[in-house]
Amino acid sequence: MKRFRPCDLDQPFLLPPSLQDWLPEGHLARFVANVVDALDLSPILDTHARKDGRGKAAYHPILLVRLLVYGYAVGKRSSRQLERATYDEVPFRYLAADQHPDHDTISTFRQVHLQELAKLFLQVLALCRKAGMVQLGQIAIDGSKLAANASQRKSHSYAKLSEREQKWLETVEQILKDAQAKDEQEDNEFGPGRRGDELPADLATAQQQLDRIRAAKKELEEEARRRAEQAAKEKEAQGGKPKDESQRKRWYRSAKGVPSQKELGNLTDPQSRVMIDGANNRYIQGYNTQIAVDQKQQVILAAEVTSQQNDRQQLVPMVDAVETNVQAKCSLVVADTGYWNEGRIGELGERGVDVMVPPDGFATWRRTGTLPRNGARGPLAVKMRERLTSEPDATQYKKRSGIVEPVFGLIKELRHYRRFLFRGLEKVRAEWQMICMAMNVWKLHRHQPQVVLA
Template identity: 40%
Template sequence: MSRFIPVNRHQQYLLPPSVDEWLPANHLARFLVEVIDQLDLSRLTSRYSGRGSAAHHPSVLLALLVYGYATGVFSSRKIERATYDSVAFRFLSAETHPDHDTLAHFRKTFLGELEDLFVQVLSLAQAMKLVRLGQISLDGTKIKANASKHKALSHGHIEKLEAQLREEVQALLQKAAEADGAEEPDGIDLPEELARRQDRLKALAEAKAKIVERVAERDARAQQDYEAKVARREGQRQAGKKPRGQEPKPPETGPKASDQINLTDEESRIMPSHAGFLQGYNSQAAVDVETMLIVATTVSQQTNDKQQVEPMLAEIEKLPEAWGSPKPCWPTRATSAPATCTPAANSRSNR
């Protein structure tokens, strides 16, 4: 006959339970608490006025956000729920339960200060000899915005909606003229219907104007590329060489029918990702290969990672000199062979 371990979900504790005993000694949540306790949070605590009800300490809110983001929990509502359901989150919150509004407000209010705390964490890692800049790896990942891609409107679709709304406005005006001669109203609030469509037309016009403004930047870059190609070919001719290929064509300017804007998050863009297309941003990270610590980050609206190399190098340049100098890596040959990394010949200028 089989023997089973007895289970009693109503067993009473002889002593008060301790969440601290439920986490392994090397758990990430314990490490976060130890690191955050060493950070200078005075720029955060000084922003609290002391009036009203007692506030959650910034160290608790910071720990919840960092652990949530590190484990793939980005929603403030899910983090709030995890302070009830997850042992690690309950340990970090010390059995308190900050609501999602508190978490979201904390993140928005202290966004600039959190960047400074990021540098403090790296400084602690450097003091513990966990990081010294050597071989740096750059990579990007698409991050979903807090907006649906179905809330995006293309320039072409906006023009169709504008035409449809103008037809509806004319039809309502015609109905209003007919209603003036009728003895009884037909039950439709014509002024309200007209006002609603006029407001929609105004919103669509503003969205179109923003698309045109955004496209102007793209047109300026395309024009610069075109002029550079023309100048390069002209230089070849003056040098007595015949330029290869077809003559460059002037770029087509102005908004295209496919140019989009998202009505919820105007700064986000449609991004290709491994799971298809998403409404979001292109986040870049520079990682120290030996320790796997992130040493620099940026966020871009460009979908192509190739355009982010120079901005990321500029971010690495801002790191303290004491952290060392990254090693430039050059391919051994024009194949898929691994790169050979050598120490920088003359400090940080060679990155």
């Protein structure tokens, strides 16, 4: 007769079970626990300290940080998903020490400490450098569009927003007049017994709509003002002489400092923009995410987010971010055609940073031997085309796509991060740094899964 091992679900344990028996050695969850223990969480811990010791015992912040870091590393960031996982999935149950914080607790913790959690990106990057994963030989920069937590249908042109603002302003004024007339009628009928500051329900709705419209218009106006200030500074620094035709056109468009009547603003997330997602060539309401990746182990060295639809102004800020984060000078930076900006590339060259970026129209020129009518024709563009068609630079540049694009593939395809949870540029930037921090933790684990970081 065949013998089987017992599988009685009611079998009692003779000794208490140990959490350490739940996962195999080298599991990512064990590694995350070690990483979190090695991080400086004092800014988060200090906010939870009570000197008098009153109140119900709360879930430990370290437990919640473990859940969030591991969740982001494996593609689970919804607070409800994380709560369910503490019951259903052994790694989460292990990290939660067999406790089960509810989704409200997880969500509130993340919202309250979002900026401090984002700063952990730099601490994890320091661990990657300590492990020898950062070489700073060739750095690849790229951008990708991620959807905002907002509907594209809620985007309207500046002219339309102005029209709707006037409509809702008239509505609010009429409601206030009606309310005042009603108050006077009731005072005459019943005496002045009401406080008189109650907000009618229809006024609350109308005022909310008016506030949203004004917020969207304000964001468009501030962005136009920033563009005008930047253009004015560049023009003064260059003595009024643009470095190329694109810069001259940008100066002209930005001079007035007011938004175009056709420029779109969103009522749900005013800082998001309608932009083309190059991966599928369609419009989304979103943000432009940026990463700089090291060639050796594809560690993310810098992670930023912008509301600008294209990458032309992002090269210098990303190089600055890398040099600030790693406290070292970049030697070679490569990026795709979308980053071509003769003025910016010239600025980096003056700083001693070697940059390889194909000019506008480079692909057409390489294929046909002729430039399109709008192709870049400045002196740097001519030199860059010559450089990228000669060895060994041509071979070196071809490595770009294999360095940075797989990282976006990991984030968007394998971890399914295609939409932000938060709204507003500041919070979205913090969330993006949390995502990139978790990706670096995952890469650090693959590099040395058995390491004890404490």
